[in-house]
Amino acid sequence: MARDSRAKAAELLTVRQVLDELGGISRRTFYRWRELRLAPPCIRLPNGELRVRRDVLNDWLEERAEGAAS
Template sequence: MARERATGLLTVREVLDELGGISRRTFYRWRELGLAPDCIRLPNGELRVRRAVLNAWLDERAEGAA
């Protein structure tokens, strides 16, 4: 968690946990369909999601959102 605070970036595992423990397979399927939050691919191939992007993505999906 300290690393996330320093960089504002979340690992895929942290995103999955925040989304209630959805499976990695579901997340990658959402990516294929263009439904997942935008990710950053690091030079080592790992994905990260900016905290602000995840929060905005969740806000867009809130029921009753305008």
């Protein structure tokens, strides 16, 4: 059971999956956020594709929740 939760936390999401998770924002918006260093931290694979770890995305979203402590 713990192994499953660790595997889920370490899941690598594609940019498309992240866009869907964020309510369908545009790819252009996501890359603009990256330029401004507002997007969740990404991993660049050797083939140049980006991935975002599930746990990193969840933490990033949690930090942006209204009413979250600064």
